[in-house]
Amino acid sequence: MPDFIRQHLRRFTTSVEQSDALSPAQRASLLRGYEEALVNEAPPRLVLIGQAGVGKSKTINALFNAGQEVGHSRATTDRAWTIPVQQVSGSHGTLEVVDMPGIGDDIANYRRYLDLYREILPTADAVVWIHAAKDRTVQLVQQALKDLFGPSPELVGRLVFGLNKADEMGPHDWNTRANLPSELQRAALLDREGAFTRSIAQTLPAWRGRAVSYAALHHYNLTALFKEMMYAVPEQRRWVLEQRMDLADFTALVDRKLLRAAQARTLAEVPAATPEAPTGAPAPAPGLRERPNPERPRSVDEALAALSDVQWQELQTDRARFQEFVRRVEREMGR
Amino acid sequence: MNAAPEPGEFDSIVNALRVVMREQEENLREIDRMSEVSFRLWLNSVAGRIAKAAGVSLARMHAYLGDLTTILTNARSTLRRSYHDEYRRARRVPPTSAG
Numbered sequence: 001m002p003d004f005i006r007q008h009l010r011r012f013t014t015s016v017e018q019s020d021a022l023s024p025a026q027r028a029s030l031l032r033g034y035e036e037a038l039v040n041e042a043p044p045r046l047v048l049i050g051q052a053g054v055g056k057s058k059t060i061n062a063l064f065n066a067g068q069e070v071g072h073s074r075a076t077t078d079r080a081w082t083i084p085v086q087q088v089s090g091s092h093g094t095l096e097v098v099d100m101p102g103i104g105d106d107i108a109n110y111r112r113y114l115d116l117y118r119e120i121l122p123t124a125d126a127v128v129w130i131h132a133a134k135d136r137t138v139q140l141v142q143q144a145l146k147d148l149f150g151p152s153p154e155l156v157g158r159l160v161f162g163l164n165k166a167d168e169m170g171p172h173d174w175n176t177r178a179n180l181p182s183e184l185q186r187a188a189l190l191d192r193e194g195a196f197t198r199s200i201a202q203t204l205p206a207w208r209g210r211a212v213s214y215a216a217l218h219h220y221n222l223t224a225l226f227k228e229m230m231y232a233v234p235e236q237r238r239w240v241l242e243q244r245m246d247l248a249d250f251t252a253l254v255d256r257k258l259l260r261a262a263q264a265r266t267l268a269e270v271p272a273a274t275p276e277a278p279t280g281a282p283a284p285a286p287g288l289r290e291r292p293n294p295e296r297p298r299s300v301d302e303a304l305a306a307l308s309d310v311q312w313q314e315l316q317t318d319r320a321r322f323q324e325f326v327r328r329v330e331r332e333m334g335r
Numbered sequence: 336m337n338a339a340p341e342p343g344e345f346d347s348i349v350n351a352l353r354v355v356m357r358e359q360e361e362n363l364r365e366i367d368r369m370s371e372v373s374f375r376l377w378l379n380s381v382a383g384r385i386a387k388a389a390g391v392s393l394a395r396m397h398a399y400l401g402d403l404t405t406i407l408t409n410a411r412s413t414l415r416r417s418y419h420d421e422y423r424r425a426r427r428v429p430p431t432s433a434g
Contacts, residue, residue: 008378019399021395029388033389183351221355236377238369239374239377242370245366258352262356263356266353
């Protein structure tokens with residue numbers, strides 16, 4: 001449960017319990033009503049569309065920490081052709097995932113399923129269409145969009161387009177140390193996002209979103225994808241989706257030295273929480289006096305990378321200590 | 336894994352990393368903001384049902400919820416004196432003639 005909901009519930013409970021204008025039965029009814037409404041709100045339902053192997057499951061796992069196998073399925077209809085609604089357990093709650101079979105994959109199945117697709121789409125909180133970033137073919141996507149959303153233009157706003165596998169984009173030189181696309185890849189990804197967005201907008205002029213490139217495998221740009229999903233979900237239901245969010249950590253795959261250098265520079269730029277500068281030289285963190293590497297550091301970045309995790313945490317939480325550490329390293333370097 | 340970057344390249348990679356990390360933080364802030372607005376809207380939509388079940392007026396329910404957005408929305412949309420008075424009573428603020 002997000003903090004603001006927990007705080008809200010606590011405030012409400014306190015107000016109700018302290019009110020002398022309510023009977024005990026009314027108090028109980030109000031508190032029960034609020035908690036039941038919270039608990040009984042239906043889980044978010046995501047409709048996933050995309051070719052086999054494009055990374056739909058990996059995307060769900062990366063967004064919701066849903067590493068478990070997909071749970072039980074239930075049929076949405078008792079016709080011979082059915083589309084299963086899968087109950088997926090994320091670390092922060094359950095969500096319903098509908099994998100649309102056949103779209104962008106198998107034309108024969110697509111035609112047979114079309115009526116079922118049209119039935120299920122209005123039940124979705126968001127329709128997440130996943131496409132490989134390097135795949136330039138959008139004709140099948142455009143045709144399916146016309147078939148599915150032409151008769152239901154009110155659902156266009158629920159569409160999200162994710163361009164997965166950004167790491168496989170040409171010229172295939174993903175920077176694994178920084179866990180980032182190379183400059184050339186980044187430029188190519190921006191071009192692809194723009195071209196894809198324009199091609200969708202040509203087909204569905206009412207769509208106001210933008211295609212987002214990301215890499216589920218590398219946890220790259222997941223926040224941008226999730227933000228687009230939030231925009232797509234009906235406004236009153238967004239908090240239900242956010243409640244389940246548990247994004248895989250992009251920085252966990254970044255080289256430690258690079259990450260610390262980036263964090264340190266950000267730390268050096270952020271204004272101090274208290275406006276007045278500390279008087280006198282602050283005492284360095286106890287653990288920092290005996291740095292593990294007795295050799296003279298060649299750069300601040302190198303000195304930061306040599307710190308233990310505990311020492312780094314101490315520095316990160318105290319800006320004055322951080323600045324003192326940097327000054328001390330610079331003095332040692334100049335010696 | 337790529338080879339270790341040259342010193343000049345190191346700086347540009349670190350800067351690229353900072354940009355991505357900053358974008359992530361901004362995205363998370365926006366997600367958080369949207370979620371909070373969404374929750375208030377939802378709360379406003381269920382408040383009436385909860386109040387009715389408990390036999391409590393909507394104004395009193397809003398006072399307990401203490402949600403300024405919800406309160407202002409309802410105050411503007413209803414503009415009923417009874418709503419304001421009931422709300423003030425529940426908040427233990429004496430009603431004024433301005434209503």
